[in-house]
Amino acid sequence: AQTVTQSQPEMSVQEAETVTLSCTYDTSESDYYLFWYKQPPSRQMILVIRQEAYKQQNATENRFSVNFQKAAKSFSLKISDSQLGDAAMYFCAYRSAGSGGGADGLTFGKGTHLIIQP
């Protein structure tokens, strides 16, 4: 079974600065997908960014980018120019390219609580 580890329960950053959230995962599969989801307080979880394992190029979405290191099984999220609206729980998630046995769903880490200091 796959596991996802987020080693930072909480991170704090000054508004307008850059912060990096860490994520590592364990898998024996070669083909899979990785995601970062954001869960604001009392609001729905939304997708921030996604990466296909076979793509070497790191995904970027505006102020959000990832550092995907397949050999190291690392998938960190960098948020540039942090804004107050970025404050939320951030979850790293893994999805197998296969099916069945739980592979269809996402495997989440425990999350990192991101605090933005004004």
Add this chain to the structure above:
Amino acid sequence: GAGVSQSPRYKVAKRGQDVALRCDPISGHVSLFWYQQALGQGPEFLTYFQNEAQLDKSGLPSDRFFAERPEGSVSTLKIQRTQQEDSAVYLCASSLVPAGIYEQYFGPGTRLTVT
């Protein structure tokens, strides 16, 4: 269109009671997922539907948990004889196509408290 909706948003049940949690996915979405999120944890996969077919129920914690999606749209997660360890937020998500890189859209969740 509207996003994924769930009802009720909050449910308090006495231990031993049965509960039913409803999920209305985004119209036209083929895939539907249920997750359980305990306090301070990430969501954990429970079950997956593709249209009306339940293709994966490997995450259901016990035979007290049952899910259905009879017409391939609305889904219900039923928990029989609730226990205190069932207290959690139950999240529903839907996806346009079955697999891969495609985004899962999450509902607001139902917070279940078993007393």
